[in-house]
Each structure stands twice: as structure tokens, then as C-alpha cells.
Amino acid sequence: MFRTLLIVTLLSFDAFALWRGLHPHVSDTYRDYYIAHTIDLPTFLAREKADLAKNPAVPTSH
């Protein structure tokens, strides 16, 4: 009984983490370079630096 409860709890936790992983909360620049691979590294760096210059207090990858 304890083992079944443990397995169910852990699998629920795993499912929650998987759901979080599948729904990233990132900037467009991050998504385009790291996830979709639609921009190259120089474009990523240029856009990140531009974003950072606009709002230096906020990390641009978020």
C-alpha cells in the first residue's frame, strides 16, 4: 500500500514537472534560438543585447 502511494505521488510529481517542461515561459529570442532553432547565434546575441539595453534590470532570457 505504502509503495503504491509512493509510486503514485512520485509519478504525479513527474507529470507536473513534465507539464512545466513542455510549457516554457521564455522570451521570443530565447525560444527562437534554443527551442525552435530558427535564428543563429549572432542573431541571438544581437537580439539579447538589444533587449538588455532596453531593459537592463530584467534578465532577457526570462
Added chain:
Amino acid sequence: MNTSPSEQIVRRNRFDAMKKLFGRARRLADSGTHGFVLVILMVCGLQFLLSALFALPWGGLVSANCRWDCAWYEQIMRSGYSALPHFDPDQAGKADWAFFPLYPLFARQLALLLPFGFLTTGLLLNLALWPLLIFLCHRELELRGITINRLTFALFFALFPLNIWYTAQYSEAIYGVALMAAIIALRENRVPLAAVCVFLLSLSRPTGFILTLCLAGWRMTASQDPTASSRKRLSDGLLLIAAGGAALSLFTLYLYGLTGDGFAFAHVQIAWKRHLRFFPLVILYGLLTPALLGFTLSAVLAIVVIVRMWKQSWRLPAILVGTTALLALSSGVVSIERYIFANPLTIQFLACTSLAKPVSTYRKLFLDLVILRIIAINLWYAPTFVLM
């Protein structure tokens, strides 16, 4: 070349002294667990001295061994994971998210207790885990009913040229110990202990959870306990998957909080130009690219070894090493020599096949190993693009 009778006598005496020394060490190793542990420690001590000798021109063992990924581990040990990737030209786009937390965080906690720096503590941790791994590899063979001489087995492991990552600041040692401990626990039907081991395995390297799935599948289909019902086997398998998954989930949720991307450890691989491709194409590309030729030849050799494992009925090791090779080769050939030939299961297999040959071949075998090990140490310390 002719030698004088007096020289011949000196050589003969030296040979007899060596023979006597090996005889004593062999008897000590065979005397029981304590004796074997003592012999492993002595053999590892000799290996350590050899490495230390060649590290002298490179500023000593700690700095000489800190190559390539060591800098990432040091960064995590020193200041934890960073929220942003690097923007400097050398490391542009790269981030420490690719490196799983068990090794650097364990070393970091140890460094708080010991009077050493992070790099020294990381090295000491691996130096302590390496003899344990040799012991576990031998224990696993015993459980499979494979008899192998303890002294020569320990010597083979210590002199094997591609074990250099076990005495460097890398996560190989902690990963290897978790993997072998999980296999042993499953062979002994200690499933809760195996669940703890796969938790640690999944927290140590990206391939850890995939290997957990393989171990769970093996448990469910080829249980060591013939009396276990299919329901019990299913429960065992699910416990392993849930435990390994929990470790990966912890890291995923941590990265989600840090970067907004739970799978940042996989996504960041693109900064190393690693992305999913059909592995024969990766090998073909490597064969046509001179800079990647060394790694590609290692990849081809790795496939040969895995096929030989399978043919010699080393089914579980073949599946585990084969899965590791498939995952690694699906994104690139770089570092394949580390992923496959530094895997404890591969070293274990190569030790068994090499030491199954007549004893008369051992002298040449160990001499070759010593020479190759010296070459490997120097290639690592240099550092070169051959070993990464």
C-alpha cells in the same frame, strides 16, 4: 643483444622479486573482501602516483586534471547555476544548465566541510569514488557467476588508458558508482535501494534517466527473482521509473524557476552545435570531416564493442552502453570516447575479454596498458582535441 652472466643474474633476481610481489598481492586480494579492498587501494595509489608524476609540469594534479568541462563544474560549485547564458565570444550562448547537479553540488557541500578549494575537493571526491567503483564492478561480475582474478582485474581498471575522467573533476565517477550500485541492487533483488541509486543516477548526467528506463524494462521483463509475480515486477519497474523521474523532475523544476525553461539542460545543447540527427548521418559527417576523424573512429570502435557484448551474452551491459551510444551519437561524435570507453560496463567487458586470454599474454597486455595510459594522461593534461 648479448648480456653478461652477471647482468642475466640481476635480471633474473628482479623478475623473481616481481613474481614474489605479485604472488603476495594476489594472495592478499583473494584472502577476502578486506584484502581485496586493500589491493584496490594500493593499485589506485600507484595509478595516482603515475598521474601525479606527469602532472608536475602542468602545475600539479588539481590544475592538470581540470580540463574542458571542469571549468563548468567549478563554476557551479563556486556560485551555483547561472540564470543567463554566456555572452563572451568564447562561450557565446553556452550555459551551465547542461551539467547535472549531483557531482558539483556534492563537491560543493564537501568543500564546506573540508579545508580545501572546490577543485581539490572535486578531485578528492573522485579519487575516493574510483576504488569503490572498481570494487562494485568486480562484485557485479561475481553476482553474474563470472570468475576473474581480483588483482589483475583491479590492475586492468587502474591502468586502462581511458579512465582518466575518473581522476579528473568530472561527473564520471559518481555516475559510474550510481549505475553499478543500481545494477547490483537489482541483481540482489533490493529494489528500494536500486530506486535510491537510479534517483542519484538521474541526478548525475542527462543519460541517467534513460538508463533508468532501460533498467526498469529489464526488471519488468527479466527479473532476477523467479518467484516474483508479474504484478510485483510491474510495481518494481514503476518504482524505478518514478524515482529516476523524480530526480529529473527536481532539476527540471529548478531550471524552470531559474530560466523559465525546464528543459534548458537539453535546449542549451544547441550552443555546442548538438541537435538531434539520425546517428549514421552523424558518423558519415564525422568520417568526412578531418577534425572529427578521431572521435568518429572511436564511435565505430564503440559500435564494434557493443555488438561483441551482445554476441557474448552481455545483454544488459550491451543495452545500457548501446543506449548511451545511440543518445550521444544522435547529436554528435565529440566526446564519444568518454561516453563509451570510460563507461564502467565497457571497461568491465574489456577486462573480462582481455584477461580471459592465457596468462602468458598478461605481461605484454599490461605493458601496452601502461604505455597507452601514459599517452592518454599527457593528451589530457596537454590538453588536446583528442580526449574531451
